Amino acid sequence: MTEFVLVPGLFTGPDAWRETAGKLAAEGARTHVVDLGPAQDLDAHIARVVAAIDTITEGAEGADGVAGRDVVLVGHDYGVYPAVGAADLRAHRIARVVYLDTGPVGDGAVALAAVPDQELRERLAKEENAKGELPAPAREDWRRWGSTAGVPDEALDRLTAHAAPQPLGTLLQPLHLTGAADGLPTTGVLCAESGATIDTVRMLLRFGDPTVKALVRPGVTFFELPTGHWPMLSCPDELADVLLRAAADEGTRLDPVGDEETTQSGYLRPFLLDVPEIPRERRGAIDLYVPEGTSAEPRPAVVIVHGGPVPEDARPTPRDWPTLIGYARLAASRGAIGVTLDHRLHAVTAYPTAAEDVAAAVAEVRADPRVDADRIALWFFSGGGPLTAPWLREAPPWLRCLAASYPIMAPLPNWGVNDPRFRPADVVARGGTPPFILIRVGREAPAVATTVAEFVDAAESGNAPLEVIDVPGAPHAFEGLDHSDAARGAVTEAMERVLGRLGLG
Numbered sequence: 173m174t175e176f177v178l179v180p181g182l183f184t185g186p187d188a189w190r191e192t193a194g195k196l197a198a199e200g201a202r203t204h205v206v207d208l209g210p211a212q213d214l215d216a217h218i219a220r221v222v223a224a225i226d227t228i229t230e231g232a233e234g235a236d237g238v239a240g241r242d243v244v245l246v247g248h249d250y251g252v253y254p255a256v257g258a259a260d261l262r263a264h265r266i267a268r269v270v271y272l273d274t275g276p277v278g279d280g281a282v283a284l285a286a287v288p289d290q291e292l293r294e295r296l297a298k299e300e301n302a303k304g305e306l307p308a309p310a311r312e313d314w315r316r317w318g319s320t321a322g323v324p325d326e327a328l329d330r331l332t333a334h335a336a337p338q339p340l341g342t343l344l345q346p347l348h349l350t351g352a353a354d355g356l357p358t359t360g361v362l363c364a365e366s367g368a369t370i371d372t373v374r375m376l377l378r379f380g381d382p383t384v385k386a387l388v389r390p391g392v393t394f395f396e397l398p399t400g401h402w403p404m405l406s407c408p409d410e411l412a413d414v415l416l417r418a419a420a421d422e423g424t425r426l427d428p429v430g431d432e433e434t435t436q437s438g439y440l441r442p443f444l445l446d447v448p449e450i451p452r453e454r455r456g457a458i459d460l461y462v463p464e465g466t467s468a469e470p471r472p473a474v475v476i477v478h479g480g481p482v483p484e485d486a487r488p489t490p491r492d493w494p495t496l497i498g499y500a501r502l503a504a505s506r507g508a509i510g511v512t513l514d515h516r517l518h519a520v521t522a523y524p525t526a527a528e529d530v531a532a533a534v535a536e537v538r539a540d541p542r543v544d545a546d547r548i549a550l551w552f553f554s555g556g557g558p559l560t561a562p563w564l565r566e567a568p569p570w571l572r573c574l575a576a577s578y579p580i581m582a583p584l585p586n587w588g589v590n591d592p593r594f595r596p597a598d599v600v601a602r603g604g605t606p607p608f609i610l611i612r613v614g615r616e617a618p619a620v621a622t623t624v625a626e627f628v629d630a631a632e633s634g635n636a637p638l639e640v641i642d643v644p645g646a647p648h649a650f651e652g653l654d655h656s657d658a659a660r661g662a663v664t665e666a667m668e669r670v671l672g673r674l675g676l677g
Contacts, residue, residue, distance in 0.1 A: 174267075174419045175228050175242055178205045179221055181249035182286060182317060183308045187334040191408035192415075199416055204228055212303060213341035214253060214283060221245070221258035229265050244419045246270040249318070249401070250286040250338070252277055259353040266356055270418055273318070273363040273401050273586070276383060279349040283342060288317055288588030290521055302344050308335035318401025319585035319619070321365035327405040357391035359418040361411070365400040367584030367619040370424055371648070376483075377426055384426075393423025398618060401585065441652030443498025444660055450504045452497075458533050459491050461500045461510035462542060472547035472572075472674035473537050474503040474510055477530055479554025479580070480517035489514045495651045499551065502667055507676045511537050517555065520587040523594045527562055538570070547674045551575040554649065557623070558583060558594035564605045573607040573673035575666060578648045581627040584619050597627045603634035609669050611662055614644035641666050
């Protein structure tokens with residue numbers, strides 16, 4: 173019989189798990205929800221999880237004195253820290269560790285990372301009174317702690333009523349691990365409305381993210397739920413089913429990078445259109461693709477801005493991705509100077525740095541004597557969407573239009589980034605912005621699609637000049653994955669509209 177030990181996250185306790193625990197019990201599993209309660213530090217919470225494990229495994233030792241490995245530890249956001257800490261101390265009794273809408277943690281990790289608000293994290297990191305408390309959210313503030321998608325009003329009321337302050341010491345004390353549990357099977361349960369999907373994990377793997385590389389082993393599986401950060405409230409039965417399947421070693425496994433046909437990112441596959449092999453001119457962080465032949469007059473430029481976050485050591489870097497080169501060469505084949513660049517969006521907290529990089533690159537492009545400095549278009553991709561906000565807010569007269577392909581148009585709920593400078597919807601709602609051409613794909617991650625819908629609604633309310641080109645059957649980064657007539661047509665049409673704004677066409 174499987175024994176589940178459920179470890180609640182920030183501010184929550186056993187009540188939040190009531191329905192899921194009941195469903196597990198109805199399916200024949202035993203369940204213990206740890207009441208972490210008030211405590212001074214992380215060690216105290218780890219001790220409570222260890223006590224729960226010892227209680228349910230007491231007397232379960234076999235003839236060799238070793239307890240059966242039938243305990244499945246489930247940690248939700250902050251709860252994964254005491255769960256992993258307990259697994260390290262009782263590895264011989266644990267069958268699997270489940271990470272519920274949270275990332276992997278290792279030795280030295282600080283649970284402050286479970287606080288999704290960047291500014292609050294930075295403030296708490298300077299806190300000297302580790303004996304203080306972080307107040308529980310008010311009812312209307314839960315969305316700041318994770319997507320509340322799918323949570324009924326009654327459940328949100330209950331969540332608020334049973335919420336308890338989080339002791340600061342539990343967030344500030346580093347997690348100390350011996351490595352005893354390193355080889356245990358693990359499962360990640362991703363909540364799509366929070367912004368995490370199996371496809372995004374695969375993309376990070378293809379980019380060479382070392383954290384994700386460590387998850388490519390037989391004992392690691394993944395599940396994805398189409399809900400927000402509190403699945404025990406929004407879809408408790410579905411969560412229970414996933415936990416039972418995880419205990420049975422089911423789920424999606426990551427393929428090791430190596431089989432190019434099945435693992436290569438769409439960005440790294442051949443571009444969907446045949447474009448001339450126009451050579452690049454590399455200059456610092458930018459590459460220019462200049463149309464063949466001579467021109468007495470300066471040419472307009474289309475600056476291609478990649479998304480992210482992209483790991484700092486990812487190779488090739490974005491300006492060498494076939495997709496982005498394809499767009500730059502396509503622009504050059506139509507008479508504009510195409511530009512690709514590398515910027516430092518290496519983390520979701522790095523948008524200010526990336527914005528500075530993009531501004532510097534654009535200034536360098538405009539300074540080139542072959543470029544008509546008064547006719548510039550900026551084209552953003554994927555996670556580069558928030559970088560459109562500064563250009564929308566203070567659009568210079570030489571910026572003739574912006575474009576975006578399958579963009580993330582606001583920081584996702586699990587990013588914990590609340591910088592108002594990078595929320596394009598807030599800007600277009602006021603109107604007065606330059607023309608914006610948007611390629612929207614049909615097979616988009618739910619959390620990303622929500623940000624796009626909010627942007628479109630805001631543009632309509634502000635009468636902003638927005639043109640939407642839909643590719644209903646296409647996935648994110650479709651240019652290397654979907655070579656259908658519809659996909660080719662969408663890219664061609666978008667380029668024609670951008671060049672039209674630049675006086676070409």
